[in-house]
Amino acid sequence: xxxxxxxxxxxxxxxxxxxxxxxxxxxxxxxxxxxxxxxxxxxxxxxxxxxxxxxxxxxxxxxxxxxxxxxxxxxxxxxxxxxxxxxxxxxxxxxxxxxxxxxxxxxxxxxxxxxxxxxxxxxxxxxxxxxxxxxxxxxxxxxxxxxxxxxxxxxxxxxxxxxxxxxxxxxxxxxxxxxxxxxxxxxxxxxxxxx
Amino acid sequence: xxxxxxxxxxxxxxxxxxxxxxxxxxxxxxxxxxxxxxxxxxxxxxxxxxxxxxxxxxxxxxxxxxxxxxxxxxxxxxxxxxxxxxxxxxxxxxxxxxxxxxxxxxxxxxxxxxxxxxxxxxxxxxxxxxxxxxxxxxxxxxxxxxxxxxxxxxxxxxxxxxxxxxxxxxxxxxxxxxxxxxxxxxxxxxxxxxxxxxxxx
Numbered sequence: 001x002x003x004x005x006x007x008x009x010x011x012x013x014x015x016x017x018x019x020x021x022x023x024x025x026x027x028x029x030x031x032x033x034x035x036x037x038x039x040x041x042x043x044x045x046x047x048x049x050x051x052x053x054x055x056x057x058x059x060x061x062x063x064x065x066x067x068x069x070x071x072x073x074x075x076x077x078x079x080x081x082x083x084x085x086x087x088x089x090x091x092x093x094x095x096x097x098x099x100x101x102x103x104x105x106x107x108x109x110x111x112x113x114x115x116x117x118x119x120x121x122x123x124x125x126x127x128x129x130x131x132x133x134x135x136x137x138x139x140x141x142x143x144x145x146x147x148x149x150x151x152x153x154x155x156x157x158x159x160x161x162x163x164x165x166x167x168x169x170x171x172x173x174x175x176x177x178x179x180x181x182x183x184x185x186x187x188x189x190x191x192x193x194x195x
Numbered sequence: 196x197x198x199x200x201x202x203x204x205x206x207x208x209x210x211x212x213x214x215x216x217x218x219x220x221x222x223x224x225x226x227x228x229x230x231x232x233x234x235x236x237x238x239x240x241x242x243x244x245x246x247x248x249x250x251x252x253x254x255x256x257x258x259x260x261x262x263x264x265x266x267x268x269x270x271x272x273x274x275x276x277x278x279x280x281x282x283x284x285x286x287x288x289x290x291x292x293x294x295x296x297x298x299x300x301x302x303x304x305x306x307x308x309x310x311x312x313x314x315x316x317x318x319x320x321x322x323x324x325x326x327x328x329x330x331x332x333x334x335x336x337x338x339x340x341x342x343x344x345x346x347x348x349x350x351x352x353x354x355x356x357x358x359x360x361x362x363x364x365x366x367x368x369x370x371x372x373x374x375x376x377x378x379x380x381x382x383x384x385x386x387x388x389x390x391x392x393x394x395x396x
Contacts, residue, residue, distance in 0.1 A: 075327050078352050078361065085328065099358040108358060141297055143382050144363070167289050167301035167379060 049091035050194030057090075057192055058134020064090035065149050065161035069170045074163065076170040080147040082163035083136055087115075087192055095194040097136065097147075104145035105138050105186045113195035118188060126181055127189040128158060139187035148173075150189070234265060243387070247395070251286060251304050251374060256391035258383055261290035261299055292382065300388065301379040308375035313348045313368045316375070324352075331355050337362065342376075343393045345369040349385075 049057060064086045068074050075081040084097045095115040098107045107116060121130035131137060131150045137160070139146050148162035151172060159174040175183075233250040243256040246263065257263075265288050290300040310316050317334060324332040337349045347369035351362040364381040371394055380388050 073327070075324060075332050075352075077366075078332065078354065080357065081328055081332050081352075081354055084331075084356065096356070099356055102359050104359070142292055144297060145359075146297060165297045167287070167298045167303075 047094050047195055049094040052194070054191065054193070055134075057194060058132065060090040061087060061134045061136075061149065061192060062151060062161075065151070069161055069172065072170060074170065076163040077168040079162055079164045080145070082170060083147045083149055086149065086161075087136075091115075091192075091194060095192055097192070100138060100145060100147075103140075103186075105140045106188050107138060107190055115192055115194050116190045117193050119191050121189065126185075127187060128153075128177055128180055129155060131158070131189045135189050135191050137187055137189045139184040141184055146184075153177075236263065243391075245391075246288070248286070248288070251306070252395050253376075254391075254393050254395055255388055257290050257300055257388070261292065261383075264289045264291060299380070299382045301377075303377040305375040305377075307373055308370060310370065310375060313346060313370060316368050317348060317350065320350075328354075334366075335362075337365065340367070340389060342367065342369045342378075342389060345371045345394075347389075 049060070052060070068082070068086050068089070074085040080097070080100060087095055087097055098109055098111055098114065098116055100106070101108050107118075109116060109118065116136075119127060119130055119135060121127040124130050128137065131153050133151050133153070135150045137148050137150060139148070146162070146165070148160035148165075150158060151161050152159040152174075156177060157174055158177050158180055159172060161170070161172055163170040165171070165173055180187075234246065234248045237245045237247065239245045239256050242259060244259050245254055245256055247254040265286070284303045285306045286302075286304040288300075288302040288304075289298045291297065292299050310319075317336065320334045324330075324334065332352055332354050334350050335353045337351055340347050340349055347367050349365050349367050351360070351365050353360060353362075364379065365385055366377060366379045367385075367389065368378075369376050378388070378392070
Protein backbone atom coordinates (compact mmCIF):
# COMPACT_ATOMS: atom_id res chain seq x y z
CA UNK A 1 0.00 0.00 0.00
CA UNK A 2 2.80 2.32 1.01
CA UNK A 3 4.70 1.50 -2.19
CA UNK A 4 1.61 2.21 -4.33
CA UNK A 5 1.14 5.61 -2.70
CA UNK A 6 4.78 6.50 -3.37
CA UNK A 7 4.41 5.56 -7.03
CA UNK A 8 1.24 7.60 -7.32
CA UNK A 9 2.86 10.61 -5.64
CA UNK A 10 5.97 10.32 -7.87
CA UNK A 11 3.80 10.18 -11.01
CA UNK A 12 1.72 13.18 -10.07
CA UNK A 13 4.81 15.27 -9.20
CA UNK A 14 6.35 14.54 -12.58
CA UNK A 15 3.07 15.15 -14.33
CA UNK A 16 2.83 18.60 -12.75
CA UNK A 17 6.45 19.26 -13.67
CA UNK A 18 5.78 18.40 -17.29
CA UNK A 19 2.75 20.69 -17.34
CA UNK A 20 4.80 23.56 -15.95
CA UNK A 21 7.53 22.99 -18.55
CA UNK A 22 4.92 22.97 -21.28
CA UNK A 23 3.54 26.30 -20.09
CA UNK A 24 7.04 27.79 -20.02
CA UNK A 25 7.75 26.79 -23.65
CA UNK A 26 4.36 27.98 -24.78
CA UNK A 27 4.85 31.51 -23.52
CA UNK A 28 8.57 32.06 -23.88
CA UNK A 29 10.00 29.42 -26.24
CA UNK A 30 9.96 30.67 -29.84
CA UNK A 31 8.47 34.14 -29.95
CA UNK A 32 6.17 35.46 -32.59
CA UNK A 33 7.30 35.66 -36.22
CA UNK A 34 4.48 38.01 -37.22
CA UNK A 35 4.50 40.62 -34.49
CA UNK A 36 6.24 43.80 -35.64
CA UNK A 37 5.43 45.60 -32.42
CA UNK A 38 7.00 43.34 -29.82
CA UNK A 39 7.94 45.52 -26.94
CA UNK A 40 11.52 45.45 -25.80
CA UNK A 41 10.26 45.92 -22.27
CA UNK A 42 9.14 42.30 -22.40
CA UNK A 43 12.77 41.27 -22.13
CA UNK A 44 13.78 43.88 -19.54
CA UNK A 45 17.35 45.02 -20.19
CA UNK A 46 18.31 42.37 -22.80
CA UNK A 47 18.42 43.00 -26.54
CA UNK A 48 15.78 40.56 -27.64
CA UNK A 49 16.70 40.93 -31.31
CA UNK A 50 20.33 40.04 -30.60
CA UNK A 51 19.18 37.03 -28.60
CA UNK A 52 17.20 35.55 -31.47
CA UNK A 53 18.72 32.93 -33.75
CA UNK A 54 20.15 34.25 -37.02
CA UNK A 55 17.39 32.59 -39.03
CA UNK A 56 14.81 34.31 -36.82
CA UNK A 57 16.49 37.68 -37.33
CA UNK A 58 16.54 37.09 -41.09
CA UNK A 59 12.83 36.22 -41.01
CA UNK A 60 11.99 39.39 -39.11
CA UNK A 61 13.90 41.43 -41.68
CA UNK A 62 12.14 39.74 -44.60
CA UNK A 63 8.73 40.23 -43.01
CA UNK A 64 9.55 43.86 -42.33
CA UNK A 65 10.66 44.41 -45.94
CA UNK A 66 7.46 42.83 -47.20
CA UNK A 67 5.42 45.06 -44.91
CA UNK A 68 7.24 48.16 -46.17
CA UNK A 69 6.82 47.18 -49.83
CA UNK A 70 3.16 46.23 -49.47
CA UNK A 71 2.38 49.57 -47.84
CA UNK A 72 5.03 51.64 -49.68
CA UNK A 73 6.49 52.86 -46.43
CA UNK A 74 9.76 54.44 -45.49
CA UNK A 75 12.26 56.70 -47.20
CA UNK A 76 11.91 54.97 -50.54
CA UNK A 77 13.81 57.65 -52.46
CA UNK A 78 16.98 56.41 -50.76
CA UNK A 79 17.86 52.72 -50.93
CA UNK A 80 20.25 52.67 -47.97
CA UNK A 81 17.98 54.63 -45.65
CA UNK A 82 15.02 52.45 -46.63
CA UNK A 83 16.97 49.28 -45.82
CA UNK A 84 17.99 50.85 -42.52
CA UNK A 85 14.37 51.62 -41.67
CA UNK A 86 13.38 48.05 -42.56
CA UNK A 87 15.99 46.66 -40.16
CA UNK A 88 15.06 49.15 -37.44
CA UNK A 89 11.41 48.16 -37.77
CA UNK A 90 12.28 44.45 -37.76
CA UNK A 91 14.28 44.83 -34.57
CA UNK A 92 11.99 47.33 -32.80
CA UNK A 93 14.82 49.87 -33.14
CA UNK A 94 17.35 47.63 -31.43
CA UNK A 95 19.52 47.20 -34.51
CA UNK A 96 20.57 49.45 -37.34
CA UNK A 97 22.79 49.36 -40.40
CA UNK A 98 26.25 50.97 -40.21
CA UNK A 99 27.28 53.71 -42.65
CA UNK A 100 28.61 52.95 -46.14
CA UNK A 101 32.30 53.55 -46.70
CA UNK A 102 33.39 56.15 -49.28
CA UNK A 103 34.01 53.44 -51.90
CA UNK A 104 30.25 52.88 -51.96
CA UNK A 105 30.23 49.09 -51.62
CA UNK A 106 31.37 48.33 -48.07
CA UNK A 107 30.00 49.12 -44.65
CA UNK A 108 32.05 50.69 -41.88
CA UNK A 109 32.00 48.03 -39.18
CA UNK A 110 34.24 49.90 -36.76
CA UNK A 111 31.47 51.43 -34.65
CA UNK A 112 30.17 50.04 -31.36
CA UNK A 113 27.82 48.44 -30.67
CA UNK A 114 27.92 46.72 -34.04
CA UNK A 115 24.79 45.13 -35.50
CA UNK A 116 26.23 43.69 -38.71
CA UNK A 117 28.94 41.38 -39.90
CA UNK A 118 30.42 40.78 -43.32
CA UNK A 119 29.43 37.32 -44.51
CA UNK A 120 32.02 34.67 -45.16
CA UNK A 121 31.76 33.95 -48.86
CA UNK A 122 34.61 31.43 -49.11
CA UNK A 123 34.89 29.32 -51.33
CA UNK A 124 32.93 31.52 -53.76
CA UNK A 125 34.64 34.25 -55.71
CA UNK A 126 31.70 36.60 -55.35
CA UNK A 127 29.78 37.20 -52.08
CA UNK A 128 26.39 37.08 -53.81
CA UNK A 129 26.66 33.30 -54.12
CA UNK A 130 26.89 32.91 -50.36
CA UNK A 131 23.88 35.06 -49.48
CA UNK A 132 20.73 33.75 -47.86
CA UNK A 133 17.36 35.52 -47.49
CA UNK A 134 17.65 38.34 -44.98
CA UNK A 135 21.26 39.20 -45.86
CA UNK A 136 21.87 42.70 -47.19
CA UNK A 137 24.02 43.43 -50.23
CA UNK A 138 25.89 46.70 -50.71
CA UNK A 139 26.92 47.23 -54.34
CA UNK A 140 28.10 49.67 -56.96
CA UNK A 141 25.80 49.84 -59.98
CA UNK A 142 27.94 51.75 -62.40
CA UNK A 143 28.84 54.86 -60.44
CA UNK A 144 25.84 54.61 -58.09
CA UNK A 145 25.99 52.83 -54.73
CA UNK A 146 22.95 50.67 -54.04
CA UNK A 147 21.64 48.64 -51.11
CA UNK A 148 19.26 45.69 -51.38
CA UNK A 149 17.92 42.95 -49.12
CA UNK A 150 18.20 39.38 -50.43
CA UNK A 151 14.83 37.61 -50.45
CA UNK A 152 15.82 34.44 -52.30
CA UNK A 153 18.89 32.85 -53.85
CA UNK A 154 19.06 29.51 -55.64
CA UNK A 155 22.60 30.10 -56.98
CA UNK A 156 21.10 30.79 -60.39
CA UNK A 157 18.70 33.63 -59.68
CA UNK A 158 18.79 36.11 -56.85
CA UNK A 159 15.84 38.26 -55.76
CA UNK A 160 15.92 41.47 -53.77
CA UNK A 161 13.64 43.74 -51.79
CA UNK A 162 14.88 47.27 -52.36
CA UNK A 163 13.97 50.90 -52.76
CA UNK A 164 14.79 53.44 -55.44
CA UNK A 165 15.92 51.03 -58.13
CA UNK A 166 12.85 52.39 -59.83
CA UNK A 167 12.61 56.05 -58.73
CA UNK A 168 11.19 56.44 -55.21
CA UNK A 169 9.51 53.02 -55.24
CA UNK A 170 10.18 50.01 -53.01
CA UNK A 171 9.70 46.69 -54.79
CA UNK A 172 10.97 43.18 -55.40
CA UNK A 173 13.35 42.49 -58.27
CA UNK A 174 14.97 39.31 -59.53
CA UNK A 175 17.88 38.79 -61.88
CA UNK A 176 20.22 36.00 -62.81
CA UNK A 177 23.34 35.85 -60.69
CA UNK A 178 25.53 36.08 -63.77
CA UNK A 179 23.72 39.28 -64.79
CA UNK A 180 24.05 40.63 -61.26
CA UNK A 181 27.81 40.01 -61.23
CA UNK A 182 28.10 41.62 -64.64
CA UNK A 183 26.27 44.76 -63.48
CA UNK A 184 27.72 44.88 -59.95
CA UNK A 185 31.09 43.11 -59.74
CA UNK A 186 31.92 45.30 -56.75
CA UNK A 187 29.54 44.16 -54.04
CA UNK A 188 29.66 42.85 -50.49
CA UNK A 189 27.11 41.01 -48.39
CA UNK A 190 26.30 41.45 -44.73
CA UNK A 191 24.28 39.71 -42.07
CA UNK A 192 22.40 41.65 -39.40
CA UNK A 193 23.46 40.15 -36.09
CA UNK A 194 22.05 42.66 -33.65
CA UNK A 195 23.93 43.09 -30.36
CA UNK B 196 -16.79 56.15 -125.40
CA UNK B 197 -17.66 59.08 -123.15
CA UNK B 198 -18.92 56.59 -120.62
CA UNK B 199 -15.56 54.79 -120.68
CA UNK B 200 -13.66 58.04 -120.16
CA UNK B 201 -15.84 58.90 -117.21
CA UNK B 202 -15.14 55.49 -115.68
CA UNK B 203 -11.39 55.88 -116.20
CA UNK B 204 -11.42 59.33 -114.61
CA UNK B 205 -13.46 58.10 -111.68
CA UNK B 206 -11.18 55.11 -111.25
CA UNK B 207 -8.09 57.33 -111.32
CA UNK B 208 -9.53 59.70 -108.73
CA UNK B 209 -10.43 56.79 -106.48
CA UNK B 210 -6.94 55.39 -106.90
CA UNK B 211 -5.34 58.71 -105.95
CA UNK B 212 -7.60 59.16 -102.93
CA UNK B 213 -6.98 55.57 -101.80
CA UNK B 214 -3.23 56.06 -102.15
CA UNK B 215 -3.35 59.27 -100.15
CA UNK B 216 -5.34 57.60 -97.39
CA UNK B 217 -2.98 54.63 -97.32
CA UNK B 218 0.02 56.96 -97.14
CA UNK B 219 -1.51 58.83 -94.18
CA UNK B 220 -2.33 55.52 -92.48
CA UNK B 221 1.27 54.33 -92.84
CA UNK B 222 2.62 57.62 -91.54
CA UNK B 223 0.47 57.35 -88.39
CA UNK B 224 1.64 53.82 -87.68
CA UNK B 225 5.27 54.83 -88.14
CA UNK B 226 4.84 57.80 -85.80
CA UNK B 227 3.14 55.63 -83.16
CA UNK B 228 5.96 53.07 -83.25
CA UNK B 229 8.56 55.75 -82.63
CA UNK B 230 6.75 57.44 -79.75
CA UNK B 231 3.79 57.33 -77.41
CA UNK B 232 0.50 59.02 -78.07
CA UNK B 233 1.63 62.34 -76.60
CA UNK B 234 5.42 62.20 -76.42
CA UNK B 235 8.25 61.63 -78.87
CA UNK B 236 11.99 61.17 -78.90
CA UNK B 237 14.32 62.65 -81.50
CA UNK B 238 17.97 62.30 -82.28
CA UNK B 239 19.80 65.38 -81.05
CA UNK B 240 23.46 64.60 -81.59
CA UNK B 241 25.96 61.76 -81.26
CA UNK B 242 25.45 61.49 -77.49
CA UNK B 243 21.96 62.71 -76.74
CA UNK B 244 18.35 62.26 -77.79
CA UNK B 245 15.61 64.82 -77.16
CA UNK B 246 12.53 63.79 -75.20
CA UNK B 247 9.48 65.88 -76.12
CA UNK B 248 6.34 65.70 -73.95
CA UNK B 249 3.50 67.25 -75.94
CA UNK B 250 0.94 66.81 -73.17
CA UNK B 251 2.84 68.67 -70.46
CA UNK B 252 4.72 70.83 -72.98
CA UNK B 253 8.39 70.48 -72.20
CA UNK B 254 11.46 68.84 -73.63
CA UNK B 255 14.95 67.88 -72.46
CA UNK B 256 18.00 65.99 -73.68
CA UNK B 257 18.95 62.61 -72.30
CA UNK B 258 21.94 60.31 -72.99
CA UNK B 259 21.35 57.95 -75.91
CA UNK B 260 22.34 54.85 -73.94
CA UNK B 261 19.44 55.20 -71.50
CA UNK B 262 16.15 53.38 -71.93
CA UNK B 263 12.97 55.36 -71.38
CA UNK B 264 9.99 54.33 -69.31
CA UNK B 265 6.94 56.56 -69.26
CA UNK B 266 3.97 55.93 -66.96
CA UNK B 267 0.78 57.98 -66.85
CA UNK B 268 -1.09 58.35 -63.58
CA UNK B 269 1.25 56.10 -61.64
CA UNK B 270 0.10 55.32 -58.13
CA UNK B 271 3.56 55.69 -56.67
CA UNK B 272 3.07 58.17 -53.85
CA UNK B 273 0.31 56.22 -52.18
CA UNK B 274 0.81 57.61 -48.66
CA UNK B 275 0.38 61.19 -49.88
CA UNK B 276 -2.76 60.33 -51.77
CA UNK B 277 -4.26 58.46 -48.88
CA UNK B 278 -3.47 61.23 -46.45
CA UNK B 279 -5.82 63.47 -48.32
CA UNK B 280 -3.11 65.91 -49.29
CA UNK B 281 -4.30 65.62 -52.86
CA UNK B 282 -0.85 64.98 -54.25
CA UNK B 283 -0.92 62.67 -57.23
CA UNK B 284 1.79 62.10 -59.78
CA UNK B 285 0.26 62.57 -63.18
CA UNK B 286 3.18 61.35 -65.19
CA UNK B 287 6.43 59.56 -64.29
CA UNK B 288 9.19 59.68 -66.87
CA UNK B 289 12.27 57.66 -66.05
CA UNK B 290 15.37 56.75 -67.96
CA UNK B 291 17.13 53.61 -66.85
CA UNK B 292 20.76 52.71 -67.24
CA UNK B 293 21.94 49.98 -69.60
CA UNK B 294 21.13 46.40 -68.67
CA UNK B 295 17.78 47.33 -67.15
CA UNK B 296 18.65 49.90 -64.54
CA UNK B 297 18.77 51.51 -62.11
CA UNK B 298 17.31 54.86 -63.03
CA UNK B 299 19.55 57.71 -64.14
CA UNK B 300 16.93 60.39 -64.86
CA UNK B 301 13.51 60.58 -63.25
CA UNK B 302 10.81 63.21 -63.75
CA UNK B 303 7.61 63.29 -61.71
CA UNK B 304 4.93 65.71 -62.88
CA UNK B 305 2.14 66.96 -60.64
CA UNK B 306 -0.45 69.10 -62.39
CA UNK B 307 -2.57 71.65 -60.54
CA UNK B 308 -0.17 71.58 -57.65
CA UNK B 309 -1.48 73.08 -54.44
CA UNK B 310 2.07 74.14 -53.54
CA UNK B 311 2.52 77.88 -53.70
CA UNK B 312 6.28 77.80 -54.07
CA UNK B 313 9.30 75.55 -54.41
CA UNK B 314 10.29 76.50 -50.86
CA UNK B 315 7.00 75.07 -49.66
CA UNK B 316 7.98 71.78 -51.38
CA UNK B 317 11.29 71.89 -49.52
CA UNK B 318 9.58 72.40 -46.16
CA UNK B 319 7.11 69.57 -46.79
CA UNK B 320 9.84 67.15 -47.85
CA UNK B 321 11.79 67.75 -44.68
CA UNK B 322 8.63 67.25 -42.65
CA UNK B 323 8.13 63.91 -44.44
CA UNK B 324 11.67 62.71 -43.72
CA UNK B 325 11.46 63.90 -40.16
CA UNK B 326 8.60 61.43 -39.69
CA UNK B 327 9.83 58.49 -41.75
CA UNK B 328 13.49 58.56 -40.80
CA UNK B 329 13.16 59.93 -37.26
CA UNK B 330 15.17 62.94 -38.35
CA UNK B 331 18.07 60.94 -39.77
CA UNK B 332 17.46 62.11 -43.33
CA UNK B 333 17.04 65.70 -44.47
CA UNK B 334 16.74 67.48 -47.80
CA UNK B 335 19.55 69.96 -48.46
CA UNK B 336 19.44 72.86 -50.90
CA UNK B 337 22.61 72.82 -52.99
CA UNK B 338 21.82 75.89 -55.06
CA UNK B 339 19.11 77.91 -56.76
CA UNK B 340 19.05 77.98 -60.55
CA UNK B 341 16.73 78.82 -63.42
CA UNK B 342 15.15 76.16 -65.60
CA UNK B 343 14.11 77.98 -68.78
CA UNK B 344 13.30 81.05 -66.70
CA UNK B 345 11.52 79.24 -63.86
CA UNK B 346 13.01 79.45 -60.37
CA UNK B 347 14.37 76.06 -59.35
CA UNK B 348 15.90 74.42 -56.29
CA UNK B 349 18.68 71.88 -56.71
CA UNK B 350 18.52 69.57 -53.70
CA UNK B 351 19.91 66.30 -52.45
CA UNK B 352 19.25 63.97 -49.52
CA UNK B 353 21.62 64.00 -46.58
CA UNK B 354 21.75 61.08 -44.15
CA UNK B 355 23.24 61.80 -40.75
CA UNK B 356 24.12 58.13 -40.31
CA UNK B 357 26.13 57.92 -43.51
CA UNK B 358 29.78 58.86 -44.09
CA UNK B 359 29.27 59.77 -47.72
CA UNK B 360 26.91 62.46 -48.97
CA UNK B 361 24.24 61.64 -51.51
CA UNK B 362 24.93 64.83 -53.46
CA UNK B 363 25.69 62.83 -56.61
CA UNK B 364 21.92 62.29 -56.81
CA UNK B 365 20.15 65.62 -57.26
CA UNK B 366 16.46 66.49 -57.32
CA UNK B 367 15.64 69.76 -59.05
CA UNK B 368 12.26 71.32 -58.29
CA UNK B 369 10.43 73.96 -60.29
CA UNK B 370 6.87 75.08 -60.89
CA UNK B 371 5.46 76.36 -64.15
CA UNK B 372 1.80 77.27 -64.70
CA UNK B 373 0.75 75.32 -61.56
CA UNK B 374 2.57 72.20 -62.74
CA UNK B 375 5.19 70.90 -60.34
CA UNK B 376 8.25 69.22 -61.87
CA UNK B 377 10.49 66.96 -59.73
CA UNK B 378 13.51 66.23 -61.91
CA UNK B 379 16.02 63.80 -60.38
CA UNK B 380 19.34 63.06 -62.01
CA UNK B 381 22.32 60.85 -61.20
CA UNK B 382 25.15 59.26 -63.15
CA UNK B 383 24.57 61.85 -65.89
CA UNK B 384 25.73 65.38 -66.68
CA UNK B 385 23.24 67.29 -64.50
CA UNK B 386 24.04 70.66 -66.09
CA UNK B 387 23.40 69.29 -69.56
CA UNK B 388 19.93 68.11 -68.52
CA UNK B 389 19.11 71.42 -66.82
CA UNK B 390 20.34 73.53 -69.76
CA UNK B 391 18.40 71.45 -72.28
CA UNK B 392 15.10 71.58 -70.37
CA UNK B 393 12.70 73.88 -72.20
CA UNK B 394 8.99 74.61 -71.93
CA UNK B 395 7.25 74.42 -75.28
CA UNK B 396 3.98 75.90 -76.52
